[in-house]
Amino acid sequence: MSTDFALAARLDDLRREYDDLKARGLTLDLTRGKPSAEQLDLSEPLLALPGEGQHTAEDGTDTRNYGGLSGLLELRRIFAELLDVPVGQLLAQGNASLTLMYDTIVQALLFGVPGSDRPWSREEQVTFLCPVPGYDRHFAICEELGIRMVTVPMTPDGPDAEAVAALVAEDASIRGLWVVPTYANPDGAVVSETVARRLVSMPTAAPDFRIFWDNAYVVHHLTDVETPSVNAVALASDAGNPDRVFLYASTSKITFAGAGVAFFAASPANIDWYQAHLGIRSIGPDKVNQLRHAMFFRNADGVRAHMRRHREILAPKFSAVGEILTRRLSEAGVASWTEPLGGYFVSVDVVPGTASRVVQLAKDAGIALTPAGSTFPYHRDPQDRNIRLAPSMPPLDEVRAAMDGVATCILLAAAEAAAAITPSPAADEA
Amino acid sequence: MSTDFALAARLDDLRREYDDLKARGLTLDLTRGKPSAEQLDLSEPLLALPGEGQHTAEDGTDTRNYGGLSGLLELRRIFAELLDVPVGQLLAQGNASLTLMYDTIVQALLFGVPGSDRPWSREEQVTFLCPVPGYDRHFAICEELGIRMVTVPMTPDGPDAEAVAALVAEDASIRGLWVVPTYANPDGAVVSETVARRLVSMPTAAPDFRIFWDNAYVVHHLTDVETPSVNAVALASDAGNPDRVFLYASTSKITFAGAGVAFFAASPANIDWYQAHLGIRSIGPDKVNQLRHAMFFRNADGVRAHMRRHREILAPKFSAVGEILTRRLSEAGVASWTEPLGGYFVSVDVVPGTASRVVQLAKDAGIALTPAGSTFPYHRDPQDRNIRLAPSMPPLDEVRAAMDGVATCILLAAAEAAAAITPSPAADEA
Numbered sequence: 093m094s095t096d097f098a099l100a101a102r103l104d105d106l107r108r109e110y111d112d113l114k115a116r117g118l119t120l121d122l123t124r125g126k127p128s129a130e131q132l133d134l135s136e137p138l139l140a141l142p143g144e145g146q147h148t149a150e151d152g153t154d155t156r157n158y159g160g161l162s163g164l165l166e167l168r169r170i171f172a173e174l175l176d177v178p179v180g181q182l183l184a185q186g187n188a189s190l191t192l193m194y195d196t197i198v199q200a201l202l203f204g205v206p207g208s209d210r211p212w213s214r215e216e217q218v219t220f221l222c223p224v225p226g227y228d229r230h231f232a233i234c235e236e237l238g239i240r241m242v243t244v245p246m247t248p249d250g251p252d253a254e255a256v257a258a259l260v261a262e263d264a265s266i267r268g269l270w271v272v273p274t275y276a277n278p279d280g281a282v283v284s285e286t287v288a289r290r291l292v293s294m295p296t297a298a299p300d301f302r303i304f305w306d307n308a309y310v311v312h313h314l315t316d317v318e319t320p321s322v323n324a325v326a327l328a329s330d331a332g333n334p335d336r337v338f339l340y341a342s343t344s345k346i347t348f349a350g351a352g353v354a355f356f357a358a359s360p361a362n363i364d365w366y367q368a369h370l371g372i373r374s375i376g377p378d379k380v381n382q383l384r385h386a387m388f389f390r391n392a393d394g395v396r397a398h399m400r401r402h403r404e405i406l407a408p409k410f411s412a413v414g415e416i417l418t419r420r421l422s423e424a425g426v427a428s429w430t431e432p433l434g435g436y437f438v439s440v441d442v443v444p445g446t447a448s449r450v451v452q453l454a455k456d457a458g459i460a461l462t463p464a465g466s467t468f469p470y471h472r473d474p475q476d477r478n479i480r481l482a483p484s485m486p487p488l489d490e491v492r493a494a495m496d497g498v499a500t501c502i503l504l505a506a507a508e509a510a511a512a513i514t515p516s517p518a519a520d521e522a
Numbered sequence: 523m524s525t526d527f528a529l530a531a532r533l534d535d536l537r538r539e540y541d542d543l544k545a546r547g548l549t550l551d552l553t554r555g556k557p558s559a560e561q562l563d564l565s566e567p568l569l570a571l572p573g574e575g576q577h578t579a580e581d582g583t584d585t586r587n588y589g590g591l592s593g594l595l596e597l598r599r600i601f602a603e604l605l606d607v608p609v610g611q612l613l614a615q616g617n618a619s620l621t622l623m624y625d626t627i628v629q630a631l632l633f634g635v636p637g638s639d640r641p642w643s644r645e646e647q648v649t650f651l652c653p654v655p656g657y658d659r660h661f662a663i664c665e666e667l668g669i670r671m672v673t674v675p676m677t678p679d680g681p682d683a684e685a686v687a688a689l690v691a692e693d694a695s696i697r698g699l700w701v702v703p704t705y706a707n708p709d710g711a712v713v714s715e716t717v718a719r720r721l722v723s724m725p726t727a728a729p730d731f732r733i734f735w736d737n738a739y740v741v742h743h744l745t746d747v748e749t750p751s752v753n754a755v756a757l758a759s760d761a762g763n764p765d766r767v768f769l770y771a772s773t774s775k776i777t778f779a780g781a782g783v784a785f786f787a788a789s790p791a792n793i794d795w796y797q798a799h800l801g802i803r804s805i806g807p808d809k810v811n812q813l814r815h816a817m818f819f820r821n822a823d824g825v826r827a828h829m830r831r832h833r834e835i836l837a838p839k840f841s842a843v844g845e846i847l848t849r850r851l852s853e854a855g856v857a858s859w860t861e862p863l864g865g866y867f868v869s870v871d872v873v874p875g876t877a878s879r880v881v882q883l884a885k886d887a888g889i890a891l892t893p894a895g896s897t898f899p900y901h902r903d904p905q906d907r908n909i910r911l912a913p914s915m916p917p918l919d920e921v922r923a924a925m926d927g928v929a930t931c932i933l934l935a936a937a938e939a940a941a942a943i944t945p946s947p948a949a950d951e952a
Contacts, residue, residue, distance in 0.1 A: 124588070132586040136574050139810070144566050156562040156778040158554070186616060187808045194803035198628060202667070213643065229802075236802040237632070348586040351810035372659075372666040373624035378617045380569070380781035381811065 096510035099424060099503075103511050106504040110453065113497050118458035120494040125277070125436035126485045127349055127402075134401050135347040141384040155379035161367055164382035167353065173392040174311055175341055176323045177357040183366070185377050189342040189354040193304060194233050196338055196356070199369050200267070200302070201237060206335050206361040207300040212267060220268035220304075221259060223251040225439055225467030225478045227277040230270045230306070234469070240265070241469035246276065250283030253290035264297035268304055274321045275309040278439040278467055278480040280432025288322040293331035303328075305339045309435040311399045312345060314407050317433050318396075325357055334359040343385060345436065346395065346402075353377075353385050409483040409491045413438050416492065420499035426506035438481040439467070446505035447476045453501035459494050526940035529854060529933075533941050536934040540883065543927050548888035550924040555707070555866035556915045557779055557832075564831050565777040571814040585809035591797055594812035597783065603822040604741055605771055606753045607787040613796070615807045619772035619784040623734060624663050626768055626786070629799050630697070630732070631667060636765050636791040637730040642697060650698035650734075651689060653681040655869055655897030655908045657707040660700045660736070664899070670695070671899035676706065680713030683720035694727035698734055704751045705739040708869040708897050708910040710862025718752040723761035733758075735769045739865040741829045742775060744837050747863050748826075755787055764789040773815060775866065776825065776832075783807075783815055839913040839921045843868050846922065850929035856936035868911040869897070876935035877906045883931035889924050 147156050150166050162168070163184025172179035185192055199205075201213040212218050219240040222231060226246070234241050242259065245252045251271060260266050269291070273283040283291075291303060305324050313319065328336040335358070343352035356366065389395050414431050417440070421427045429440040442450055447464035454461050462480045465471035481498070483491045577586050580596050592598070593614025602609035615622055629635075631643040642648045649670040652661060656676070664671050672689065675682045681701060690696050699721070703713040713721075721733060735754050743749065758766040765788070773782035786796065819825050844861050847870070851857045859870040872880055877894035884891050892910045895901035911928070913921045 126588055129584060129587075132577075132584065135586070136577075139572050139574050139577060140570050142569050144569050147562075147566075147569060154559060154562065156565070156781060157559075158556055158774075158779040160780075188804055190805060191803050198632070202628070202631070232802050236799065344588075348810060349588040350590075350806045351586060351808045369666065372662050373621050374618055375620060376780045378781045378808070378811070380778060381808070 096514050099426065099507045099510040100514040102503070103507040106500065106507050109500050110457065110504050113500050114457045116458075118493060118497065120458060120486060120490050120497070121460040122482050122486070122491075122494055122498070123460050123462050124485070125345070125482045127345055128405065128485050128487070130405050131402055131484070132348060134398065135388065138347055138384055138388050141387050142380065146387070147380065147383070149379070149383060153379070155383045158375045160376045160379055161370055161374065163353075163377050164379050164386060167382045167386040170386065170389055170392050170395060171341065171355050174395055175307065175339065175355065175357055176321070177325050177339065181325065181360060181363055182355055182357040183363065184382050185354050185356060187350055187352060187354065187378075187381075188344065189306065189308065189340040190229055192340055192354050192356050193230070193306065196366060197233060197237060197239075197268070199366065203369060205300050205302060206365050209299065215265065215267075217265040218267050219263060219265040220270060221251070221256055221266060222270055222469050223276075224469070225278050225480070226270060227272060227306070228462070228466040230304070231469045239268070242266070243469060246279055246281055248281050250276070250281055250287040251291070253287045253294070257290060257294040260294060260296040260298070260301060262297060266296070267298050267300060268302050270304050270306065272306050272308060273324065274307055274319065275312060275432055275435025277308070277435065278437035278478075280430045280435050280437065280439070282319050282433070283322055285322050288324055288327055289331070292324060292328035292333055292336050301336065303337050305337050307339060307341045308345070310341055311395060312402070312436070313399065313434045314403055314410055315433050319433060325359065329359065335361050338362065346398065347385060347388070351381070353382055406484055408488055410438065412488060412492050413481060413483050413495050416495040416499060420496065421502060424503060424506065427502050436482060436484050438483065440479045440481060440502070441477050442479060442502050443506040443509055444475040444477045446502075446509050447473060447479050449505040449508065450479060450498070450501045453504060454498055457497055457501065459497045459501075461498070526943065529856065529937045530941040532933070533937040536930065536937050539930050540887065540934050543930050544887045546888075548923060548927060550888060550916060550920050550927070551890040552912050552916070552921075552924050552928070553890050553892050554915070555775070555912045557775055558835065558915050558917070560835050561832055561914070562778060564828065565818065568777055568814055568818050571817050572810065576817070577810065577813070579809070579813060583809070585813045588805045590806045590809055591800055591804065593783075593807050594809050594816060597812045597816040600816065600819055600822050600825060601771065601785050604825055605737065605769065605785065605787055606751070607755050607769065611755065611790060611793055612785055612787040613793065614812050615784050615786060617780055617782060617784065617808075617811075618774065619736065619738065619770040620659055622770055622784050622786050623660070623736065626796060627663060627667060627669075627698070629796065633799060635730050635732060636795050639729065645695065645697075647695040648697050649693060649695040650700060651681070651686055651696060652700055652899050654899070655708050655910070656700060657702060657736070658892070658896040660734075661899045669698070672696070673899060676709055676711055678711050680706070680711055680717040681721070683717045683724075687720060687724040690724060690726040690728070690731060692727060696726070697728050697730060698732050700734050700736065702736050702738060703754065704737055704749065705742060705862055705865025707738070707865065708867040708908075710860045710865050710867065710869070712749050712863070713752055715752050718754055718757055719761070722754060722758035722763055722766055731766065733767050735767050737769060737771045738775070740771055741825060742866070743829065743833055743864045744840055745863050749863060755789065759789065765791050768792065776828065777815060777818070781811070783812055836914055838918055840868065842918060842922050843911060843913050843925050846925040846929060850926065851932060854933060854936065857932050866912060866914050868913065870909045870911060870932070871907050872909060872932050873936040873939055874905040874907045876932075876939050877903060877909050879935040879938065880909060880928070880931045883934060884928055887927055887931065889927045889931075891928070
């Protein structure tokens with residue numbers, strides 16, 4: 093309690109510091125993992141591609157016309173190499189992997205998946221396991237679609253595989269597990285091969301359990317440690333559960349967010365299932381945009397080189413976050429945070445019970461943070477402790493200013509909490 | 523029966539003619555309403571738009587980043603004028619109106635629509651009224667989603683409104699009516715204001731009945747009679763049923779098929795409903811493609827002028843179809859066909875019971891036609907009579923060659939049918 097006491101003693105100082113912060117009238121935003129304008133500029137040549145007269149795919153397809161449900165082969169080939177899946181098991185689709193995830197789950201609800209006894213919507217209950225902290229939009233999809241969410245802990249090697257295995261072995265309503273395998277949102281964890289092998293081979297009570305393997309940050313390295321993704325589709329096949337994995341990826345944070353291309357990879361049976369229904373709702377994806385991307389990247393090394401240019405822009409921002417949090421908070425011991433090797437987020441654990449207060453204090457000082465609880469299903473962080481920071485979008489000086497302000501808010505909230513549980517001199521007298 | 527007898531007598535001649543046709547080894551395709559390469563060339567400047575450095579919308583939005591669920595205002599304004607709906611009630615979305623239709627119906631199944639007592643999937647039965655002949659992909663959506671289809675006749679003024687009104691008044695399971703209001707697929711009919719008023723004002727047993735108003739050919743005129751579309755959204759509002767109409771359109775047959783922009787218009791309550799769910803599955807449409815289109819068109823007159831250039835390419839093909847069918851078939855009286863003022867199709871009614879035979883004969887002669895029955899739910903044309911011709915894609919000389927072949931097949935099938943019901947000399951002797 094010496095720390096609490098020391099903190100409580102700093103309360104007045106911290107209040108003054110916070111008032112100074114507010115007086116600066118900042119307008120800063122660390123809410124979402126959006127690429128910055130400087131990053132988007134890296135892909136500016138896309139805006140003039142494919143160029144007049146350039147509309148023919150390598151197989152002779154006129155990309156300007158209908159057709160080609162699977163997407164353009166030359167682009168699929170590039171991402172098949174990056175995702176380490178056979179090109180025949182990889183589809184290039186629309187502008188968002190989020191939409192692909194939603195649509196494949198809806199398809200499962202309406203029709204079931206290969207191995208289902210019936211459509212998921214006809215089951216008494218459908219449950220997804222949600223590693224926490226996790227990605228709020230995954231949880232929002234489940235909430236919207238009436239899918240029950242059960243949390244499991246994240247570890248530095250990915251979801252707690254033993255906890256997952258114990259649950260899926262017993263509960264036949266569990267049909268899904270969310271995984272962000274590489275540089276997870278928000279904690280940056282990378283799924284180890286050991287964890288991946290356990291997840292694809294564990295027995296499940298449900299015959300049609302799926303892992304929703306959202307490889308959103310597969311090539312989004314922040315250091316020269318370019319951690320390779322575990323090949324979950326192949327591992328599942330090796331384990332005798334070929335249909336277990338639905339893999340998603342996109343170029344949203346490679347080229348343009350919202351004007352990129354999303355990818356879906358899975359077993360041949362899953363791909364056939366997806367395309368059979370897709371053929372009713374689509375006459376093919378935007379192949380011109382896929383051609384545009386294929387011309388821009390040329391090959392997988394083109395993507396890798398492009399991502400190193402992103403890293404040059406992003407790495408200093410992440411360094412600034414770590415540096416400022418260390419300088420401002422490590423002595424007080426009121427928070428712990430991740431130092432991710434990739435991805436878009438820093439996950440901060442503050443003094444339990446103060447995350448909401450920190451976000452509110454920051455908001456009142458003009459610094460927008462993702463709402464507390466966002467990294468948990470139903471926005472309920474049981475310990476009110478986790479805050480997700482997204483430093484990609486603002487310029488570096490704004491990241492610095494914002495983080496300094498956030499540190500002040502974390503300290504003030506911690507001091508307030510300490511004061512509330514530390515007998516004050518006044519209380520002693522009373 | 524004199525016609526039958528005369529036709530039967532021509533059987534041998536027609537067989538020889540058909541053998542000559544087959545001997546030509548044609549490979550022609552009139553199956554789908556796809557734009558031709560020449561039409562696609564009209565939009566070639568899109569391939570270099572918006573151009574480097576051009577990524578900012580008129581409201582300052584960076585189109586390269588996430589956001590903007592409703593779509594780009596400058597593009598919505600152009601199509602709001604063309605579709606005659608308030609821009610606030612018009613959304614610019616992804617690359618296909620077919621997908622929008624599918625997704626809005628799925629949303630109705632999962633959640634219900636404004637006015638629903640419960641999700642449509644919880645109803646005992648959901649029925650859609652399907653004017654016939656109609657669009658095969660509409661019917662395929664219903665079939666896929668387990669929606670019962672009940673046919674109503676088409677008239678030159680659109681769906682038979684009295685037949686529709688009688689059914690919806692009685693049957694509470696009827697939740698939808700498909701309408702292609704302008705230059706219908708396949709018969710080219712245009713919904714009159716009288717029919718539209720009846721459809722939007724008729725009492726319905728279901729509280730949440732919707733008209734799926736697929737205005738796919740709203741600006742796709744083939745003559746200088748540029749038939750304006752009835753404004754169904756406004757009429758429904760005037761009639762006190764503001765939420766009755768879901769309107770769809772797209773640029774698929776204006777710019778690039780599959781790389782265009784789709785639109786959804788409806789009442790404010792419907793738009794709110796759609797967007798509330800959309801916000802869970804999407805972080806916004808491809809705004810760069812929308813900016814590209816807005817820059818290319820500039821304004822509604824730009825679209826109108828562009829469509830006149832399409833007309834210059836398409837009109838001669840449709841004239842050729844009419845001319846060849848008239849020359850080859852009118853004397854024999856074995857078929858009737860539409861002479862549409864717009865759209866992409868010619869609908870031919872052949873001798874009842876012979877449509878499948880005509881399509882098979884054409885196929886064997888290297889001329890691909892849409893399968894017989896395609897214009898009816900479940901591919902079942904009760905009279906086996908209707909054939910949809912799509913002359914847009916092949917060059918004019920191929921359209922001519924294909925139509926001459928199709929005429930031969932129609933005559934031969936009619937002669938075969940006539941011979942089967944006309945006592946032959948051999949049959950007399952037996």
